[in-house]
Amino acid sequence: MYQYKAYTLEKEIVQGTIDAPNEGIAEERLSGAGYNQILTLKKTPQAFSIRRLLPRSTYVKKTDFSDFLQQLATLLDSQMPFVQALWVLAGQTHNTALRDVITKLGKDVSSGIPFSLTLGQFPKLITSHYCQVIRVSEKAGDLTRGLRMVAGYVEREASLSSHVKRMLSYPAFLGLASLVVIIIVATIAVPALSRLFNSLGTDLPLVTRILIASAGFITTYKFHIGVGIFVVIGIGFLIKRSPGVKKYLDIIALRLPIIGSIVIMRNICRFCRSSAMLIEAGLTLPQALSAIIGTIDNGIIKNILREIRQEIVKGKGLSQPMQKASIFPRLLVDVVAIGEKSGTLQSSFSRLADYYEKRMDQRVQKLLSMIEPASIIIVGLVISFIGIAIITPLYSVYQNFG
Numbered sequence: 001m002y003q004y005k006a007y008t009l010e011k012e013i014v015q016g017t018i019d020a021p022n023e024g025i026a027e028e029r030l031s032g033a034g035y036n037q038i039l040t041l042k043k044t045p046q047a048f049s050i051r052r053l054l055p056r057s058t059y060v061k062k063t064d065f066s067d068f069l070q071q072l073a074t075l076l077d078s079q080m081p082f083v084q085a086l087w088v089l090a091g092q093t094h095n096t097a098l099r100d101v102i103t104k105l106g107k108d109v110s111s112g113i114p115f116s117l118t119l120g121q122f123p124k125l126i127t128s129h130y131c132q133v134i135r136v137s138e139k140a141g142d143l144t145r146g147l148r149m150v151a152g153y154v155e156r157e158a159s160l161s162s163h164v165k166r167m168l169s170y171p172a173f174l175g176l177a178s179l180v181v182i183i184i185v186a187t188i189a190v191p192a193l194s195r196l197f198n199s200l201g202t203d204l205p206l207v208t209r210i211l212i213a214s215a216g217f218i219t220t221y222k223f224h225i226g227v228g229i230f231v232v233i234g235i236g237f238l239i240k241r242s243p244g245v246k247k248y249l250d251i252i253a254l255r256l257p258i259i260g261s262i263v264i265m266r267n268i269c270r271f272c273r274s275s276a277m278l279i280e281a282g283l284t285l286p287q288a289l290s291a292i293i294g295t296i297d298n299g300i301i302k303n304i305l306r307e308i309r310q311e312i313v314k315g316k317g318l319s320q321p322m323q324k325a326s327i328f329p330r331l332l333v334d335v336v337a338i339g340e341k342s343g344t345l346q347s348s349f350s351r352l353a354d355y356y357e358k359r360m361d362q363r364v365q366k367l368l369s370m371i372e373p374a375s376i377i378i379v380g381l382v383i384s385f386i387g388i389a390i391i392t393p394l395y396s397v398y399q400n401f402g
Helices: 023-032 062-077 082-092 096-110 115-119 128-140 143-200 206-220 222-240 243-255 259-281 285-293 299-313 319-323 330-342 345-401
Strands: 002-007 013-018 037-043
Touching: 062 082, 062 096, 062 143, 082 096, 096 115, 115 128, 128 143, 128 259, 128 285, 143 206, 143 259, 143 345, 206 222, 206 345, 222 243, 243 259, 243 299, 259 285, 259 299, 259 345, 285 299, 299 319, 319 330, 330 345
Parallel strands: none
Antiparallel strands: 002 013, 002 037
16 A cells, blocks of 8 residues: 555645555556656555455445446546546445455556446446446446446346345245254254153154154254255256256246246346336447347346347337237337337336336235245244144153153
C-alpha cells in the first residue's frame, strides 16, 4: 500500500492511498488514472490485523456488485477519469473479494482492454447479456446509462432470488431440526432404553423392535452411511452434467405439477426482463436473443428460443414463431405482437416482466403453502412413531410391576 499526493489534469492536488506490489507499478497506475504529476509517493506500513491472517473470501454478493456499478456511474458523471474512479472504489471498499475484482478491472482497463470485455472474466457476477449492454453503451459514448441500467436489473434479480430463498428457508430449517432430533434419539435415547428393556425381559411390540433395529443400524454404520450419502450426491452431480441426463431432467422439470409452471415462469421472467434491457440498450432482436439464450437454465426452453431466433433472421418477426411454442402464454404473445406493430416492444417486455414476476411470486407462495404443512405432517408422523415405540413398552412394564 502506497500513500500519494499528486496533481490532477485540472491542476488540483489530491492525496490518498493505492494498492500496488511496488513503487513502479504504483506510479504507472497513478499515471493511468490521470494524475500527470506525482508530488510524493511513499510506502505505508500496514498495521497488524487478524483479518489478514484469515483465508481471503472469493465470494461477492450481487447487491455489492450492483452498488459498485452505481457508484462507478456516479463518479463518471462527476467527470472523474475512468481508471481513477476504479482505483477510488477499490480503495474504499471493505470487501476484499470485491476489491480484488475492481483491482483486476482497473489493471485491464489501464492496459487498454475495454471495460465490457474485462467484465466477462467474472461470469458469476455479471452474465454475458449484461456485458452486451455495457459494450453497446461504451460504443455509444453513454457508459453511465448502461452501468445504471445493468445495476438496476442486477439488484432486482438479486432481490427476487433472495425473496424466494427466504420463503423456502422455513421448511429447510424444519427438516434439518427434525433430522438432528431423530439422530439424537436414535443414537442416545434408544440404546439406553434398549438396555433397560433387555434387563427387564419385557416382550417388545413390533414398532419398538423396528425402532431399536433402525437405531442400531444407524449407530453401527454411521460412518458408512455418511460416506454413502456423499458418494451418492457426488455421483448425482456427475450424472446431472451428462447432456443426455440433463435433457431428461429438463423435460421432467417442465412436466411436474406446480414446479413445472414455476420453472417456465422463471425463465419467461428472465426472457422478458433481459429483452427489455437489451432492446433499450440498442441491440437487435437476433442479437438480444443470442445473449438471452445463455441465461436460460432449461435446455428445452433454450432450444425453443434458438428456433425462434432462426425464424426472426428469416424475417418472420417475434410474435409469429412464439405462437408455435406452447410454453409462452397467450397474453405474452399478444402483448409482444402489439409491441411489434406499435414500435413499443421494449416497454411491452418491461411491463410483462413486472407482471410475470408477480405471478411467479404467487406460485412460489402456493408451493410453499403446500410444503410447510406437508413437512410438519411428515415430522409429526416420525415423532409419533418414535413416541409410540418408546411409550408402549414402558406402559407394559408399569402394568406388570403395578
